[in-house]
Amino acid sequence: MFKLHRPRARLRALAAAACTAALGATLLGVAGMSPAGATPAAQPAAAPAAAEAAPTAAGDKVIGYFTNWGTYDRNYHVKNIETSGSADKLTHINYAFGNVTGGKCTIGDSYADYEKAYTADQSVDGVADTWDQPLRGNFNQLRKLKKLHPDLKILWSFGGWTWSGGFGQAAQNPAAFAKSCRDLVEDPRWADVFDGIDIDWEYPNACGLTCDTSGRDAYGNLLGELRKSFGTDLVTSAITADGSDGGKIDAVDYAGAAKHLDWYLPMTYDFFGAWEAKGPTAPHSPLTSYPGVPTEGFNSDAAISKLKSLGIPPEKLLLGIGFYGRGWTGVTQSEPGGSATGAAAGTYEAGIEDYRVLKNSCPATGKVAGTAYAHCGTNWWSYDTPETIGTKMNYKNEQGLGGTFFWELSGDTGNGELIKAIR
Numbered sequence: 001m002f003k004l005h006r007p008r009a010r011l012r013a014l015a016a017a018a019c020t021a022a023l024g025a026t027l028l029g030v031a032g033m034s035p036a037g038a039t040p041a042a043q044p045a046a047a048p049a050a051a052e053a054a055p056t057a058a059g060d061k062v063i064g065y066f067t068n069w070g071t072y073d074r075n076y077h078v079k080n081i082e083t084s085g086s087a088d089k090l091t092h093i094n095y096a097f098g099n100v101t102g103g104k105c106t107i108g109d110s111y112a113d114y115e116k117a118y119t120a121d122q123s124v125d126g127v128a129d130t131w132d133q134p135l136r137g138n139f140n141q142l143r144k145l146k147k148l149h150p151d152l153k154i155l156w157s158f159g160g161w162t163w164s165g166g167f168g169q170a171a172q173n174p175a176a177f178a179k180s181c182r183d184l185v186e187d188p189r190w191a192d193v194f195d196g197i198d199i200d201w202e203y204p205n206a207c208g209l210t211c212d213t214s215g216r217d218a219y220g221n222l223l224g225e226l227r228k229s230f231g232t233d234l235v236t237s238a239i240t241a242d243g244s245d246g247g248k249i250d251a252v253d254y255a256g257a258a259k260h261l262d263w264y265l266p267m268t269y270d271f272f273g274a275w276e277a278k279g280p281t282a283p284h285s286p287l288t289s290y291p292g293v294p295t296e297g298f299n300s301d302a303a304i305s306k307l308k309s310l311g312i313p314p315e316k317l318l319l320g321i322g323f324y325g326r327g328w329t330g331v332t333q334s335e336p337g338g339s340a341t342g343a344a345a346g347t348y349e350a351g352i353e354d355y356r357v358l359k360n361s362c363p364a365t366g367k368v369a370g371t372a373y374a375h376c377g378t379n380w381w382s383y384d385t386p387e388t389i390g391t392k393m394n395y396k397n398e399q400g401l402g403g404t405f406f407w408e409l410s411g412d413t414g415n416g417e418l419i420k421a422i423r
Helices: 012-026 078-083 110-115 137-148 160-170 174-185 218-230 254-260 300-309 355-361 386-399 417-422
Strands: 061-067 092-101 104-106 153-159 196-200 234-239 263-266 318-322 324-329 352-354 366-368 371-376 379-383 403-407
Touching (some): 092 137, 092 160, 110 137, 196 218, 234 254, 263 300, 263 318, 300 386, 324 355
Parallel strands (some): 061 092, 153 196, 234 263
Antiparallel strands (some): 324 352, 324 379
């Protein structure tokens, strides 16, 4: 049921073996994470997408992911976006995730998406669902949220870490895939809820949970058909932030594909984590490199700089923020680079915890490379704080980026502490 968005299972050694076997000599594993294609030459800036511009100026976009599975154990609902004050600060919501299977876009979780009945106290507007209304669940709650915030745009995101394996088949018939996505997003029951589609393919022509061998141009071909199908609606994509030489960015023609998109969301977090059980400890979302970093090119600036060097306009690039931390246990060293015995305990999964929990259970004790870390007892965590987010927003502005996005809304405090820092 629970579909993780990010590569918690970067699992470098395993990924390296899988990639090497599946992709052969044309793709090389970098630290077990970065299958490489031929490095593309710099290309001119892509033409603007055909879609209408978002109602905000470049640099002002604030996009938060909302997960359909968060309505279960996390007990985080669309109403929480309103009561936390976050809705006023968002320009867009990416609803995660729809599935990709059989070469088509499909429903991810029908119960959470459009079947669950909300009581009056759970509902955005205080009105309970009835047994016979045509639409319930998150989709109906999002419709109510949009009525309160008419400028808020919502995109349906497809894929993610768990469900990206279906994109390879979709790439074999991009037109059919695009039609299936359009038909689903524009289903008459909820067509008014969504303003476009977000594609989270982890990773084209490289390895994530599975390895893809579609080729450098498959991603752009897929997006080109989506743009034709969705017309002036928004078409966006979350992409790798692997800025290492010969890494995942080099495996795809992201510059060529940019003309089909309104913007990219490079996932500038999860660079390091306790999938390397013994460490070394390292911040999962460094803004820049730092002495002793385990892998060069694994930082936000390296990814943004590489994407810009390919000719992708900076206003089409957003900076990603994680509303959670990653951590190890059995650590004696306060600074990054210490050894560990395994992943620190987390509420839902070992090695990962929400900011709203960490800010009190293991407060930050230091900063490195534009992000924070915390050493409490034998646990070592890294995460962003309002202060380090401020630093990253300065960087975003200096680089002329189109805005900010974050994974994901339920990790913030009840009063929206981190999204306030973004704004």
